[in-house]
Amino acid sequence: MTTPNPNHYPQTTFTSTAFGPSLLTDRRKTIAKTTIHTQLDKLKNTGRYDCFKLQWHPTYEDHSMWPVPLHLFWDSDIAKWIEGAVYFLASFGHDEEVDNAIQELVEMIRGAQQEDGYLNVHYTVVEKAKRWSNLRDMHELYNAGHLIEAALAHHSYYKNNRLMEPVVRYVSLIHKTFGPGNDQVHGYPGHPEIELALLRLYAETGNEEAYSLAHYFLSERGNPKGQDGKHYYDWEREQRGEHEYLCPSTYPRPGWYEYCQAHRPIQEQDTVEGHSVRQMYLLTAVADMIYLSESSKKSLAEGEKPWKQALYKCWDNMVSRKMYLTGGIGSVKQWEGFGIDYHLPQSSDEGGCYAETCAAIAAMMLAERILKFDLNARFADVMELCLYNAVMTAMSTDGKAFTYTNQLGSSEADKSVREDWFWCACCPPNVTRLFGCLGGYVWHYGQEEKTASSDTYINVHLFTNARLEFPVPGGKGKATLEQKTEYPGESKVSFALDAPEGTNLTLRLRMPSWCKSETGLSPGKLGQDGVSTKSGYLVLPPSYTSKNKRFSLDFGNFSPxxxxxxxxxxxxxxxxxxxxxxxxxxxxxxxxxxxxxxxxxxxxxxxxxxxxxxxxxxxxxxxxxxxxxxxxxxxxxxSSLAPGWDxxxxxxxxxxxxxxxxxxxxxxxxxxxxxxxxxxxxxx
Amino acid sequence: MTTPNPNHYPQTTFTSTAFGPSLLTDRRKTIAKTTIHTQLDKLKNTGRYDCFKLQWHPTYEDHSMWPVPLHLFWDSDIAKWIEGAVYFLASFGHDEEVDNAIQELVEMIRGAQQEDGYLNVHYTVVEKAKRWSNLRDMHELYNAGHLIEAALAHHSYYKNNRLMEPVVRYVSLIHKTFGPGNDQVHGYPGHPEIELALLRLYAETGNEEAYSLAHYFLSERGNPKGQDGKHYYDWEREQRGEHEYLCPSTYPRPGWYEYCQAHRPIQEQDTVEGHSVRQMYLLTAVADMIYLSESSKKSLAEGEKPWKQALYKCWDNMVSRKMYLTGGIGSVKQWEGFGIDYHLPQSSDEGGCYAETCAAIAAMMLAERILKFDLNARFADVMELCLYNAVMTAMSTDGKAFTYTNQLGSSEADKSVREDWFWCACCPPNVTRLFGCLGGYVWHYGQEEKTASSDTYINVHLFTNARLEFPVPGGKGKATLEQKTEYPGESKVSFALDAPEGTNLTLRLRMPSWCKSETGLSPGKLGQDGVSTKSGYLVLPPSYTSKNKRFSLDFGNFSPxxxxxxxxxxxxxxxxxxxxxxxxxxxxxxxxxxxxxxxxxxxxxxxxxxxxxxxxxxxxxxxxxxxxxxxxxxxxxxSSLAPGWDxxxxxxxxxxxxxxxxxxxxxxxxxxxxxxxxxxxxxx
Structure with a gap:
C-alpha cells in the first residue's frame, strides 16, 4: 500500500497536471469554451440560477411527479456547476462570465442560509415545516453533499471562505441533527453523496464533525432497528402517515430499500443492487473510509472491519456480472440501476440497458478511491474503460448535447440521439466536473508508505499527453513526469522524468489487461535494475529511475x-x-x-x-x-405459425x-x- | 364459418365424448381418483370449505398482503372445485364423497346470499360496508364469474336450480348495479372472468341480463372518461381516498392499467399486455361476443366492430412475440404477465419466465372460442401446444402436486419442483376444470352454417383415442365418430364414422403445422371425392364421407x-x-x-x-x-478482469x-x- 496525502483526491490534485494535445484535451477545451457557458445559460433559463433567492417559481407548482418534484435537485445543479466551473477556471484561466456567475451564486447561497444554518431551497420555500421528514426520497442531504463539494472547489480556487463558511455551518447543523444520541435522528440519506463529500471535507480541512457525520451515516445505513426498533425509512414513513404500499414508482415493491442500498448494513452487502449512482457514491465513501483506516488516520469499529470485504464483493459482482462491455452499469430503467446477475440487454427493446452517465462517472470515482489503498490494474482498467466509453459517449463533440442513458443498441422507441438538457440534470454537470479534475485520475503520487520520507512514488493509471509536477516529500524541490503518446490511438508511451537528486522515486505503470502481448520497456527489461510487475503494474524502482530519465512503454499490438x-x-x-x-x-x-x-x-x-x-x-x-x-x-x-420453428x-x-x-x-x-x-x- | 349450437362450449359438449386409453385419459383418471379428493381435503383444511357459512376465520386477520388479502379468492376456489368435480361425476360416475361435498357446499352458498341477492364472503364478513368499492383489485366480480360457471355445471349435472337460482339472483343484482344509467356504476372488473361466464349463462339459458351485463363490462372497459369524466379506476381510487401513487406492487408504475387490460378500450388494444390470465379471460369473452354477432344471435354496436381486428392483433402479438416454445405465456413475475415483444427468458435467473398454468389453460379457452368462427389450424395448433406442454407440465403424474409457474429453465432460487397447494390456489382447480371438460376441446360439431338443416360437420382439433356421439341436426338420429391412435406418440390416426343416411357430413381434420411432410389420407387423396385443404384442415366433404366410413390420417415423420x-x-x-x-x-x-x-x-x-x-x-x-x-x-x-474478453x-x-x-x-x-x-x- 502507498500513502498519498490524505487530501490526495482528483479534485485537489488535478492542478498538478498539465495536459498536452489529445482526445481528452479536445473535450476539456470544448467544455471550457462551450459547455460551461451553455450550462450556465440553462441554469438561467430554467429558474435554477435564481433559486437561492428563495422566491417562488412556477415550477414549484408542478405536481406531476411524486415524491420527487421537478425542482428538488436545483440546489445540486447549481453546486455542481460551480464545482465544475471552478476546475476549468483553475485549468484554463480567468473567464469573466463564469467568474461573475460563481461569485453571484455564492452570494445568493449565503443569503439563503437560515438562522440556524439550514440551507435547502425546497424546504425553505415550498414545504417549510417538513425539513428532514423524508430522507428516503427528498434529496436534502444529497443537495448538501454537492454544496460541500462546491465549497471545497471554491475555497481551493478563490482562497476565501465565502462558500465554505455557510457550508460548514450547515454541516454543523446536520451533525447536530443526526447521530446516535437520544435527541438525534437516526437517519441517513436515501441518495448517498454527502458521505463522500464529508470525507473530503474532513481530509482537506480537518473538519472532525464532517468525519463523524460521514461515519455515522455509513455505519447506521441499513440498520433494521435504527429508530424506535424499526428501519429508519419505515419509521419515517409512518411518521408521515403514509400507507405501507405507497412508495416511489422506482420501487418494484414496497420496502425495496435495495433501491438506496439500505436493505442491510454495509458489511452485509455483497452484491451491487438498486440505483447504480447511489450504489457507486456509497461505495466511494466506503472506500475512502477504508483508506483512512488503513492509512491510520482514523480507525473503524470492529463491526465495520468487514466493510472492506463487502466492498470487494460488490466490486467483483459489478465488474464480472453487472457491467456492460462499455463500462456502463445499470440495466434496469425502472430503478435506474442494477438488474440480476448477467442481466445485460443492449437496448430497451431487448428488455433493458440504462447505463446512466453519472453511474459510469461514479464507477471511475470508486475505482480511483480503491487504487489509493489497493494498486491493482483491475481497478484502473475499469476506470479507463468507463472514461473512454460509457462516459465519453455521453457528450457530443461540440459540448452542447448529452445523453443520460447510454444504451448499447438503439430501437425505434429509444434512438441513439442526444438532448441538450434534462429535467433531472445530473449528468451534464457531472461530465463537466469529471473532465475538470481529470488530471487527478491520470496518476497518484506521494510519499511511499512506511519508508524514509524521501521515498517517492508515482502510479500512472491513464496514458495521455500530460505533465505532472509536484513537490517531492521532504521539501527538496519538485519532481516532474511527462508522458508523450498517441494513446489511445497508438500503443507507445514515452516518459521523461525529472526529480531532485535523492528522490528515490518508484514509478508504477499500468499494463492494460486487454494487451495481447507483454508490455515492452525501453531501455531495460523485467528483472533488470529491479524492474518487476505487480498486480498489473510495471514497477520501476529507484534503481531504474535513478539511471533512466527517458524511457518508453509499448503495449504491443493495437489491432482490433x-x-x-x-x-x-x-x-x-x-x-x-x-x-x-x-x-x-x-x-x-x-x-x-x-x-x-x-x-x-x-x-x-x-x-x-x-x-x-x-x-x-x-x-x-x-x-x-x-x-x-x-x-x-x-x-x-x-411465416411462423407457432412460437418456434425448425x-x-x-x-x-x-x-x-x-x-x-x-x-x-x-x-x-x-x-x-x-x-x-x-x-x-x-x-x- | 360454421355454426355450432350457441351453447356449444367445451363445458357443455364434453359429455358427447368418451375417451379411450391415452396419456390424456391417464391424467383424467388420476384427477377423478385422486386430485378431486386431495383438493377437497385442501379446501377443508384451509378453512375454505366452510367460508360460505359466513363465520369469522383467523386467516381474515392476516394483513400481510395488500390490497388482496389471502382469503379473497376463497369463493372462487369453492366454485372452481364444484365445477371441476361435477365434470368428473358426469364422466366417471357417482362418487359419494364428492357428491356429498357438492351438495353441502351448494347449500352453504345458498345460505350465504344476502337479502338483496349479494353473494360474496369477504364483503359480507370482513368489510361489510365496502361492497363494490374496489373493482380494480378486489376480485368481487371475478368470484361471481366462477360462481356462474359452477352453477352452469351444477345445473347441467344435477338438473336442479339449487345453485343456479341464487346465482341468477346475484347476476340480477349486479346487472342492476352496473350499467350506463345515471344511477348505475360505470365500472368493470379488474380481473376479467365474469364476462365469459355471463356469455355462457346467456347462451345456455337465454338469460338476457347476463348478456347485457357482459356486453356492458366489455364495452365500458378502458373508457378514459367513464365515471364523472375520469377513468373508472382513478375515480374509485379517489373515492377510497387513496394517494395517486398508492398501487398494488404488481404495477411497475401508478395507473398502469395495462395490468388489467383497462388502459384503453378493447377496440384499441393491439398487443397483449399485463396480467396474462386476465388478458386471456378477457379475449375469450371478446371472442365469444364476436361469435355471437357473426352467428347473428346478437349484434355489436358500430364502435365494437373493430373488436375482431383487435382480437386478431392481440393473438398474433401473443403467438409470434410473447409465447414460449411450450405454449407458456407471461415472462414477467411482477405482474404475472407479458413482457415486451420477444422478452422470453427461460428462467428467473435470466430475468424472467412466469408462464402461469392458468394462463396456458386460458389460452386454450381463447383458441377454442376463436375456432368457433374461424376454423384455422393456427389456433388449434396453439391449443394443442399449450395442452401437452405448458398445461400438462403443471400437474404431477400422481395428481397430487402442481406448479403455478412453468419456467423453461430452473435455477438455484427457482428449482423445478412442485407444491401441493398455493395460497392463491387458482391453478390446481383450473387443471381439474380443463381436464374435466376436455372432450369439448377435441372437436366441434353441429349444423353447417347457412345450409340445409341436414348439413352436418365435425371439426377435429385434437387427436386421441376418443369417440364422439351426437344427434345430427334435423332429428334423424345420432352420428358417431371414433378416433383410434397412439398420438402424440405416433403419427397415425384411424377414424370410424357412423351417421344416419343423408346426414351430409363434412369432416375437417387439423393438420399440425409442425408436420414435415404432407398429411396422408387413406383411402383417398387431395382432389379426389372433393377432398381439399383449407386453413390447415383437411376437408372431407359429404362426397367423401358418404363413401368412406373407415379412413386414416398419417402426419408423417414423427422423428424428433x-x-x-x-x-x-x-x-x-x-x-x-x-x-x-x-x-x-x-x-x-x-x-x-x-x-x-x-x-x-x-x-x-x-x-x-x-x-x-x-x-x-x-x-x-x-x-x-x-x-x-x-x-x-x-x-x-x-479469469475475466474486465467485462468482456477476446x-x-x-x-x-x-x-x-x-x-x-x-x-x-x-x-x-x-x-x-x-x-x-x-x-x-x-x-x-
Missing amino acids: RWISPHPYTGQRTLSLARGPIVYCVEDADNAWESNHFKDILVKPGDVAEEQVKDEKTGETYVKLKAKGLKRDMRSWEA DVQKADVAEEEKELIFVPYYFRANRGGKGNMRVGLQKA | RWISPHPYTGQRTLSLARGPIVYCVEDADNAWESNHFKDILVKPGDVAEEQVKDEKTGETYVKLKAKGLKRDMRSWEA DVQKADVAEEEKELIFVPYYFRANRGGKGNMRVGLQKA
Missing part, C-alpha cells in the same frame, strides 16, 4: 479485437474494440440500415483500420471495417453481405442519421 | 426435431420436440448436472428415440438421447462431451432429483 460478453448474459454477440476503445456501428456510416442492426451477423474475421478526420466535427479517429451478413429476421415472424428452416431467409463501418462508441450520435446504432452484433 | 425461438428473443437455444411434445433435460436422467444445464451446448445433430416405462410413476413415454458439450462457464468469470480465449475452457437424455417437458419433476431442468440448450 472481437470481444464478447459472458455467455450467461445470453448476449451471443461480438463487439469490436481497439485499445481501450469499444466500437459501434451507426447508420451515419451504414446508411442502408433501418432496423437498428438487429439483423446483422458477424464472424470474428478480418478488420481493416483507417485513420480518418470527420469533416463535420473535426474529430480524428480510427475507423474500422469488417464484413457482416444481413439476414432480415423481421420476415420470419409472419432450425433448418432458417436457411429460407435471404442473406446479403454487407461491409460494416465501425466508429468509436464515444463518437456516436454526432453526425445526424436516423438514430440506428449498436455495439454488439449477433455472432453468426 | 430441433426448434429455436425467434432470434430477436436473444435466446440462441435449441430445444427438442417430437410431435406436439416439447422436451427437456433434467438431472433425474442426467445426474452429473448441478448448474441447471446452463453450461450445456448442443448442435442440431442425431437424436435417438426409445420407448420407456418409468417404474416409479408407471408413465410410458418416448425418451430422446442426443450429444451435448459441457463447457463450465462458471470458471470464466474469475472471443478466442473461450477455447481455454475445458470441454467435456455428454450424452443428454431428454424427457417430455410435461413429465418433469416427477422422479425426485435436485431440481435441475432446462428446455432450451445453448446452440453450440
